[in-house]
Amino acid sequence: MTTFTGPITAAAIAANLITFLEHRTKQDVAANLDLFGSGLVTSLFALELLVHLEGTFGVTVAGPDLTLDNFRTVDAMTALVLRLGGGIGG
Amino acid sequence: MATTTDPDLGRPLAVLGAGVMGTAITALAIGRGIPVVLLDVSETVAEQAATAAYNQMRMARIMGKLPSAGGTGSVRTTTDMRDIASCRAVIEAVTERAEVKAKVLAEASAVVADGTLIVSNTSAIPIDEQADWVSRPADLVGIHFMNPPYLIDTAELIQGPRTSVSTLAAATDLLESLGQHGVLVGDGPGFVINRILQRMINEAARIVQENVATPQAVDEAFRGCLGHPTGPLGTADLIGLDNVVDSLQILHERTRDDGYLPCDLLRAKVVDGDLGRKTGRGFFDYGGTTS
Numbered sequence: 001m002t003t004f005t006g007p008i009t010a011a012a013i014a015a016n017l018i019t020f021l022e023h024r025t026k027q028d029v030a031a032n033l034d035l036f037g038s039g040l041v042t043s044l045f046a047l048e049l050l051v052h053l054e055g056t057f058g059v060t061v062a063g064p065d066l067t068l069d070n071f072r073t074v075d076a077m078t079a080l081v082l083r084l085g086g087g088i089g090g
Numbered sequence: 091m092a093t094t095t096d097p098d099l100g101r102p103l104a105v106l107g108a109g110v111m112g113t114a115i116t117a118l119a120i121g122r123g124i125p126v127v128l129l130d131v132s133e134t135v136a137e138q139a140a141t142a143a144y145n146q147m148r149m150a151r152i153m154g155k156l157p158s159a160g161g162t163g164s165v166r167t168t169t170d171m172r173d174i175a176s177c178r179a180v181i182e183a184v185t186e187r188a189e190v191k192a193k194v195l196a197e198a199s200a201v202v203a204d205g206t207l208i209v210s211n212t213s214a215i216p217i218d219e220q221a222d223w224v225s226r227p228a229d230l231v232g233i234h235f236m237n238p239p240y241l242i243d244t245a246e247l248i249q250g251p252r253t254s255v256s257t258l259a260a261a262t263d264l265l266e267s268l269g270q271h272g273v274l275v276g277d278g279p280g281f282v283i284n285r286i287l288q289r290m291i292n293e294a295a296r297i298v299q300e301n302v303a304t305p306q307a308v309d310e311a312f313r314g315c316l317g318h319p320t321g322p323l324g325t326a327d328l329i330g331l332d333n334v335v336d337s338l339q340i341l342h343e344r345t346r347d348d349g350y351l352p353c354d355l356l357r358a359k360v361v362d363g364d365l366g367r368k369t370g371r372g373f374f375d376y377g378g379t380t381s
Contacts, residue, residue: 023377024377043149043153043155043241044149044238044241044328044367046149046152046153047145047146047149050145050148050149050152051145061148062148063158064158066148066151066152066158067151067152067154067158068152068153068154070152071152
């Protein structure tokens with residue numbers, strides 16, 4: 001697993017998440033694909049996404065951020081990581 | 091809703107066993123704001139389970155299956171049975187082996203007060219058999235939580251012949267506080283779900299063993315033809331194949347029905363350590379990660 005420790009761009013976050021998802025699902029993943037609505041991943045996979053996101057970008061997701069809207073797409077997760085300051089000094 | 095006079099307010103729930111189900115039940119409880127004392131024979135295992143339970147609870151909140159409001163219960167880990175003495179209720183979730191459950195239930199019932207609800211989260215062992223292992227058989231009831239209980243909100247509620255009316259009422263209240271609906275069923279090996287499910291899993295595995303179909307084909311047929319959200323082998327991987335074999339053996343010992351004899355493929359996977367999702371591989375590959 002890559003761990004980002006410095007400033008990071010949205011493109012780098014999205015690329016990492018897409019690589020992770022394509023490796024785990026063996027399917028192509030677009031940044032705006034509804035991961036759960038499309039049936040690509042199950043509810044249980046949300047745990048893997050959460051652990052990957054926190055372990056890779058050094059963020060902690062808690063409280064009101066624990067919503068499906070923040071995990072529904074790669075774009076949404078990218079925005080979440082940026083908002084939580086992921087990779088900056090992490 | 092709890093009031094200031096609620097005697098259970100703030101009193102933790104004891105969860106015995108920090109395996110797959112003990113962890114998931116802990117996640118369910120803390121996600122509903124109920125503190126937990128999590129006991130295991132290994133402090134390391136208990137601490138890892140507490141972390142896993144916190145992650146599972148957050149996942150359930152992401153999926154909208156646990157409330158975001160109402161706070162998060164704390165988890166205290168321990169290896170000392172005396173630490174559960176003041177708990178509001180006890181949920182036993184140790185390995186599905188009679189000798190292990192007998193020891194743990196006897197120790198737990200010896201330290202809690204008379205009238206404390208004692209729940210066995212057994213997969214298959216009849217409640218009346220377990221009632222012989224506790225100090226007060228009337229205080230024992232069965233609740234067969236599904237896996238994971240924070241995503242599946244219905245459980246089997248098993249009334250043994252010696253379960254008291256007040257114990258059944260307390261179990262119903264506990265289920266309500268956990269956001270669970272209990273389906274009341276009678277006692278017997280495997281109750282309803284596992285009497286049917288474990289045999290189905292065994293037969294599905296035997297079909298793979300005989301090269302009649304691949305695991306993918308078996309589960310695809312159940313999903314596509316019968317509308318099951320998960321096929322029998324995916325379900326087995328989620329349960330844990332060691333638990334499946336243990337449950338089948340319990341069912342076979344108590345029914346003498348050879349349909350419950352674990353097939354060779356199931357036994358081989360357990361010997362090889364391919365126990366399902368919890369080890370990253372069972373009938374299906376989970377990328378070497380636990381999930």
